[in-house]
Amino acid sequence: MNLPSPYSFLPVVLLVFIASENASAADSGEPRLNPFELPPGIYSKDNAPKVLPQNLKLQAIFNIKGKRIVTISGENFMKGDFAFGKRVMSISKNHVILDAGGKEEILILEKSRFRIRKDNKK
Numbered sequence: 001m002n003l004p005s006p007y008s009f010l011p012v013v014l015l016v017f018i019a020s021e022n023a024s025a026a027d028s029g030e031p032r033l034n035p036f037e038l039p040p041g042i043y044s045k046d047n048a049p050k051v052l053p054q055n056l057k058l059q060a061i062f063n064i065k066g067k068r069i070v071t072i073s074g075e076n077f078m079k080g081d082f083a084f085g086k087r088v089m090s091i092s093k094n095h096v097i098l099d100a101g102g103k104e105e106i107l108i109l110e111k112s113r114f115r116i117r118k119d120n121k122k
Contacts, residue, residue, distance in 0.1 A: 047082065056084060058096055058107035070096050072107065 038044065060071040068091040070077050077083045079091055086098040086105060098105040 043082070056086075056098075056105075056107055058109045061091060061093070061096070061109055072096070 056073050058070060058072055059074070062069045062071075067078060070083075070088065070091055072083050075083070077088050079088050081088050083098060086100040089097045089099045089104075095106055095108045098107065
């Protein structure tokens, strides 16, 4: 009986292993642009989320030197930052879109009235 050597099966095993790895990586969602970025929900010690407020409130949207900055529940964030465990995906003129592990959350800036007084006395 003439049996094939075990080394002839090695390329086939490697090919199957590599194909299965590529298939599982494709199922995990979009690839990260930065390979050193932690996956959603995993935080470094310095970037760990603080106690999450029950209701996030969009308080302000600023445009400073072409960069948009939002104030959510008393803290400032830019696009790409994590706001209380949710990534700031986009900042528009009157709303912000947050991503909480694949679930989209939209915060709308509510208009509030305030008065500005000017005192001409010197």
